[in-house]
Amino acid sequence: MSRIEQVLQTLKGQGRKALIPYITAGDPHPDRTVELMHTLVSAGADIIELGVPFSDPMADGPVIAQACERALSHGTSLRQVIAMVKEFRKTDNETPVVLMGYLNPMEAMGYEAFADAAADAGVDGILTVDLPPEEAEDVAPLFSARNLDPIFLLAPTTTDDRISAISEHSSGYVYYVSFKGVTGAAKINVEEVAEKVGHIHALTALPVGVGFGIRDAETAAAVGRVSDGVIVGSVLVDTIARNQADTDQLKRALTDLLHPMREALDSLAS
Amino acid sequence: MSVKLTKEMLSALPDNRGHFGVFGGRFVSETLMDSLMTLEREYLRLKEDPDFQAAFDKDLAHYVGRPSPLYFAERLTRETGGAQIWLKREDLNHTGAHKVNNTIGQALLAAFLGKKRIIAETGAGQHGVATATVCARLGLECHVFMGAEDVQRQALNVYRMKLLGAQVHAVESGTRTLKDAMNDAMRDWVSNVDDTFYIIGTVAGPHPYPLLVRDFQAVIGRETRQQSLDQAGKLPDALVACVGGGSNAIGMFYPFLTDESVELYGVEAGGLGIESGQHAAPLCAGRPGVLHGNRTYLMEDENGQIAGTHSVSAGLDYPGVGPEHSWLKDVGRANYVSVTDEEALDGFRTLTRVEGIMPALESSHAVAYALKLAAGMDKDQMVVINVSGRGDKDIHTIAQLDGIEI
């Protein structure tokens, strides 16, 4: 069983929901990412989605797009991101890490080399925004063979046939994109999400994480009520952007943001 | 060295997932998959629908003004002293470039799909103008995304789009050119996918765009083939077209792919020279990767980050290229070459002075290469240049280079 499956199963046994924060690796500076990852864990993260910066993040709104630009201005590469995970693993062997990004940096590194290095560093899952399962037929098996969970996206526009097919290609969890839009847009409709996620649950046994539009304890709880976990991205990245000058203040701000979400999610238990 | 392509080989391309060999495909976020699959299904149906084709042909004839002439450039031929030089006059189309062939076709598709809101990306502004034009005609809401740098260097086209009723969004992210405009268009599409049709301006993007844009532009090559037979009594020996995303080139090449005797030359933007790294020539100097929904030759760094590009011509200033060109390169059917900014400017001046035809700076790349090519060919041979657009939009750029204020 993969580390992701283990964590999600344990949470399920406790009647709890996963809190899955996203930050962009290398933002505000590559030297600080590992430290921030530990901060996320202390503040209640169950799984970390670590963004691999890309020059053309087409599915992201301005907040994460600018985080990519900041990370790339310091030359953050995919190899470096993998090294950050290796560093993180020196003191944290429990928290699963999912690399989230776009395909081209992996293609440039070479899929086999990438999968080897990621597995060796202790990465647990790979989520590639612009890689639908149809194009992943050669790549996904390389991941699975190394115990890296391929995690695919589901969207409000995904038909039932595709939900089933995509779930079959996925392991760990599936990521439901809560609305039609880019990251950071504020248009989540909890009722619609509840309906679609209920539907997804009927079509797959995999846990369903919901991302896009979760920005506070209230939205986290509302979405947590109907899903297996919530992914929180832009609001964290925005906090990083606004507090980048002072690391201690930044860590406090991230904690202040995540902690209430953790509590709100845990208050759903039992 | 070219391989023999057969009709059968070509009819299997792209495959049902949009692949041209290892190139092409559909690399987009899940939200867009359903729309792309619907578009593909509807397009494949309409492609065989005589009413749709008749509507397309009628618009091309009466609105665009097709067929565009195939013109024998007699004086240019004499001055060059080699093969006969002929010009396919896409610059004479309504709105001044080949781009309108495609926007007419895609606007018809949008109408069949019942979409009322149109978005487009543009580099030189020609595709933006062509999109704004068909939207004005059909009463559709039109949003054009354009890199902030291009908004500056193509001010004339920006104003044309505004006059036509389009909203022009200046894109400040990334390198502020065509690739960033395409990113923002994709972001808009994902956010408004229910009511919005994305009219992509070249043979790039996710499947089925490279297929349908090629089909709409192939009228260029079909006409050229027939006109060559009618006016010169034979097929050309070489075709030359500039390559940005590659739509005017593929439109010209496609109907000739099985004509083994016809050499194909796609001319990329060599910018300040390939050695300088300041260019936009992915086929000449890039490597395969994935961007904007397809796998193709790209300009990128060793970490897979897309590289900045440079060209004097905004319409060629793009780090990728249509996937079918990548395939044609790898199978050896087409030759991909480059000319520098300076050579393109010389091409512009030569065609302007010798034939009284002012080509777009994009097209000037094809002119510049064709003049070199023709000079080394026999007098009884025939070269056709695709003059993809007219140069009015570039007068400011040229004047500026000449140090003249207008």
Ligand SMILES: Cc1ncc(COP(=O)(O)O)c(C=O)c1O
């Ligand atoms: C006149 C003209 N030619 C060529 C191009 C390049 O596009 P493509 O390579 O798709 O023909 C442009 C793009 O703006 C253009 O305006």
